[in-house]
Amino acid sequence: MFFRGKMEKTAKSKDSNIVLALDFPFEEPKNKEKLFSRAKNVLDRVHPYICAVKINHHLVLPLGTFNGVQKIVEKAHDFGLLTIMDCKVNDIGSTNKVIAQYYYASGFDALIANPFIGWEEGLKPIFDVAQELQRGVILLVYMSHKGATEGYGQTIINTEKRVSIPQYMAFAKKALKWKADGIVAGATFPEKIKEIHKTIGEEIPIYSPGIGTQGGKIKAALEAGARYLIVGRTITLAEKPSEVAKKIRDQAKK
Amino acid sequence: MFFRGKMEKTAKSKDSNIVLALDFPFEEPKNKEKLFSRAKNVLDRVHPYICAVKINHHLVLPLGTFNGVQKIVEKAHDFGLLTIMDCKVNDIGSTNKVIAQYYYASGFDALIANPFIGWEEGLKPIFDVAQELQRGVILLVYMSHKGATEGYGQTIINTEKRVSIPQYMAFAKKALKWKADGIVAGATFPEKIKEIHKTIGEEIPIYSPGIGTQGGKIKAALEAGARYLIVGRTITLAEKPSEVAKKIRDQAKK
Numbered sequence: 001m002f003f004r005g006k007m008e009k010t011a012k013s014k015d016s017n018i019v020l021a022l023d024f025p026f027e028e029p030k031n032k033e034k035l036f037s038r039a040k041n042v043l044d045r046v047h048p049y050i051c052a053v054k055i056n057h058h059l060v061l062p063l064g065t066f067n068g069v070q071k072i073v074e075k076a077h078d079f080g081l082l083t084i085m086d087c088k089v090n091d092i093g094s095t096n097k098v099i100a101q102y103y104y105a106s107g108f109d110a111l112i113a114n115p116f117i118g119w120e121e122g123l124k125p126i127f128d129v130a131q132e133l134q135r136g137v138i139l140l141v142y143m144s145h146k147g148a149t150e151g152y153g154q155t156i157i158n159t160e161k162r163v164s165i166p167q168y169m170a171f172a173k174k175a176l177k178w179k180a181d182g183i184v185a186g187a188t189f190p191e192k193i194k195e196i197h198k199t200i201g202e203e204i205p206i207y208s209p210g211i212g213t214q215g216g217k218i219k220a221a222l223e224a225g226a227r228y229l230i231v232g233r234t235i236t237l238a239e240k241p242s243e244v245a246k247k248i249r250d251q252a253k254k
Numbered sequence: 255m256f257f258r259g260k261m262e263k264t265a266k267s268k269d270s271n272i273v274l275a276l277d278f279p280f281e282e283p284k285n286k287e288k289l290f291s292r293a294k295n296v297l298d299r300v301h302p303y304i305c306a307v308k309i310n311h312h313l314v315l316p317l318g319t320f321n322g323v324q325k326i327v328e329k330a331h332d333f334g335l336l337t338i339m340d341c342k343v344n345d346i347g348s349t350n351k352v353i354a355q356y357y358y359a360s361g362f363d364a365l366i367a368n369p370f371i372g373w374e375e376g377l378k379p380i381f382d383v384a385q386e387l388q389r390g391v392i393l394l395v396y397m398s399h400k401g402a403t404e405g406y407g408q409t410i411i412n413t414e415k416r417v418s419i420p421q422y423m424a425f426a427k428k429a430l431k432w433k434a435d436g437i438v439a440g441a442t443f444p445e446k447i448k449e450i451h452k453t454i455g456e457e458i459p460i461y462s463p464g465i466g467t468q469g470g471k472i473k474a475a476l477e478a479g480a481r482y483l484i485v486g487r488t489i490t491l492a493e494k495p496s497e498v499a500k501k502i503r504d505q506a507k508k
Contacts, residue, residue, distance in 0.1 A: 026355040029320040056349055057341075061356035064318035066283040087311075090342050090368055092399040092468075094487075095310055101280040102315035114344055116370050118401025145346040147372025155411040157418055164411055214346075233348075 003082075003110045003136025003181045004205065010082050011051040011228070016249045019052045019084065019207065021232030022059060022072070032062050039063075039072055045242040046235060047079040049249040054230055055108075056086040065106045073107040082109045088140060089126065090114035097125040104129065110136030110181060115171045116151070119178065127178060136181035141196055142168040144186025144210030153192075172196045175204055182207050182228075187216025190224040197225025211248070213237075218251050257336075257364045257390025257435045258459065264336050265305040265482070270503045273306045273338065273461065275486030276313060276326070286316050293317075293326055299496040300489060301333040303503040308484055309362075310340040319360045327361040336363045342394060343380065344368035351379040358383065364390030364435060369425045370405070373432065381432060390435035395450055396422040398440025398464030407446075426450045429458055436461050436482075441470025444478040451479025465502070467491075472505050 011017050022042065027035040039059060053076045059069050073083045085108040089099050096113070103111050113126055123137075130137045142152045154167045168185075175183045176199075183200065185193045187210040197206060208226035210216035212234025221229060231248055238244040265271050276296065281289040293313060307330045313323050327337045339362040343353050350367070357365050367380055377391075384391045396406045408421045422439075429437045430453075437454065439447045441464040451460060462480035464470035466488025475483060485502055492498040 023349070023352075026352045026359075029356075029359060032320075056345070057353045057356070058349065060315075061319045061353065064322070065315045066286075068318070086345075088344050090344055091310070091340075092397060093401070095277070095312065098277075098280045099311045099315065102283075102311070105280075105283060114368075114370075116368075116405035117397070117399075118404030120401040121399035122401030122404070124401075143346060143371070145371075145375035147347070147374040147376030147378075150372030150376070151370035155413060156421075157409040157411060159409060167410075 002134040006082055006109065007052065007182070007205065007228070010080065014048075014051045014080065015253070016049055016051045017228050017252055018050045018245065018249050019054050019228050019230045020046055020050045020235060020245070021054045021056065021086070021209065021230050023056055023232040023236055024058050027062055029062055035059070035062055036068070036071075040075065042236050042241050043072065043075060043079070046245040047076075047081060049242070049245040050081060051228070052082040052084055054084040054086050065102060070106040077107065083107065084109065084138065085111040088112055088114050090117045093121040093125040096122070097129055100126045100129040104133050104135050108135070110138055112138045112140065112184060115139045115141075115174050123178065138182035138184060138207060139171065139175045139178075139180045141171045141175060141183040142185045142189055142192045144188045144214050144216065148186060148189070168192060168196060169199060172199045176200055180204055184209065185226070186210040186214075187218075187221035187226065187229065188214055190217070190220040193221060193224035193226055218248065222252065256388045260336055260363065261306065261436070261459065261482070264334065268302075268305045268334065269507070270303055270305045271482045271506055272304045272499065272503050273308050273482050273484045274300055274304045274489060274499070275308045275310065275340070275463065275484050277310055277486040277490055278312050281316055283316055289313070290317055290322070290325075294329065296490050296495050297326065297329060297333070300499040301330075301335060303496070303499040304335060305482070306336040306338055308338040308340050319356060324360040331361065337361065338363065338392065339365040342366055342368050344371045347375040347379040350376070351383055354380045354383040358387050358389050362389070364392055366392045366394065366438060369393045369395075369428050377432065392436035392438060392461060393425065393429045393432075393434045395425045395429060395437040396439040396443055396446045398442045398468050398470065402440060402443070422446060422450060423453060426453045430454055434458055438463065439480070440464040440468075441472075441475035441480065441483065442468055444471070444474040447475060447478035447480055472502065476506065
């Protein structure tokens with residue numbers, strides 16, 4: 001609950017529920033300084049209109065975790081923002097533990113994991129490390145891309161209860177059981193957000209990616225029950241990132 | 255098929271079907287040189303008994319991709335070994351593409367992906383990049399940890415055909431359809447390997463992790479249909495890694 005409370009407080013103080021996904025296209029490794037400057041520059045311009053920064057492999061792989069991405073995490077913290085590592089971790093427990101230790105050591109306040117890996121020797125070690133370090137774990141429940149229907153949208157059979165349920169509803173229930181600090185549900189599927197929100201209520205905040213470039217709509221996502229909107233390329237690739245970020249923040253506030 | 259052929263050739267020339275998972279516990283970031291030396295040292299001793307090296311976030315996060323892990327990849331290539339990036343990628347297509355571009359740019363011959371993300375705007379961009387660069391894509395079909403039963407072992411309903419099938423069998427069929435270069439099935443579940451092998455036949459080689467530390471047995475995995483055995487901590491954390499590696503290689507040859 002530690003990370004969740006921090007998010008609420010930060011969203012209030014920054015008067016924004018926008019999470020910036022600091023994503024950029026592939027850049028030749030030799031141009032890593034240029035990429036670093038570009039990322040730093042977007043953050044410098046956009047920070048007044050967001051409450052958190054989400055970082056993915058777009059930056060980790062070319063810049064490195066320590067000294068690279070860590071500097072951006074520190075800068076985000078200096079701006080009073082929270083930081084989320086979008087690693088979608090889905091390995092065996094001993095590996096997940098090491099991954100969580102490295103990302104938390106580099107300063108991230110939360111990380112994103114895939115509940116598909118299950119609890120025992122899967123997610124449990126991540127939740128243990130997170131609790132020890134008072135950091136957050138956010139679980140994927142429904143992703144924003146078309147192919148999400150194949151996995152997240154499939155129907156599974158609960159063999160104990162002999163009933164069939166959608167995969168994403170099983171994930172939403174696990175998120176409740178495991179006390180996740182947040183769940184991810186794509187803005188491109190607002191009807192799924194609504195259904196998930198009905199199950200988890202106000203217990204766990206919904207983070208919704210897919211706004212803008214991918215086609216998700218701000219109003220539909222929020223009305224369906226999303227608490228935080230994740231926006232990436234619409235802002236990072238814009239000619240004037242701050243103007244776009246402000247506009248999106250203002251739309252979300254309405 | 256490019257990577258698959260290379261693996262066959264390398265396993266033959268090295269007279270080994272052992273893939274070394276070069277994994278180590280969390281190390282304080284300031285000790286990264288020590289970790290790099292340790293990884294290099296294990297590879298130096300073990301290379302005569304293996305056909306490929308599998309690298310995970312245990313090394314990528316502390317050492318960095320370029321100049322860090324890339325040096326180990328190059329060293330492995332110098333030894334005539336192939337290299338597999340075990341990133342278990344499971345993001346949206348545009349992100350997967352960037353991840354694949356960075357890992358392939360750092361020299362990896364193949365990467366591991368999670369078929370749960372689906373094809374459209376999911377795995378397709380990875381297969382496209384792999385084909386363009388003549389690299390491999392290996393898909394997870396059944397993982398080696400206990401919690402794997404929750405996701406990989408669940409029963410799903412094929413709504414078109416109105417039949418229920420195990421998740422891992424659906425993944426195995428997708429691996430065939432998508433022409434994966436390999437699939438992963440845990441040695442801790444030999445009966446699953448057998449079932450999967452029955453479906454995919456000799457079409458796609460099975461890579462089997464979980465030997466040793468996790469409890470998987472060499473003989474059982476090979477008899478069930480595994481082609482390559484992935485061994486990590488049993489070798490990397492051993493006092494005499496080369497002796498252990500040789501012993502495992504010899505057992506697998508029987």
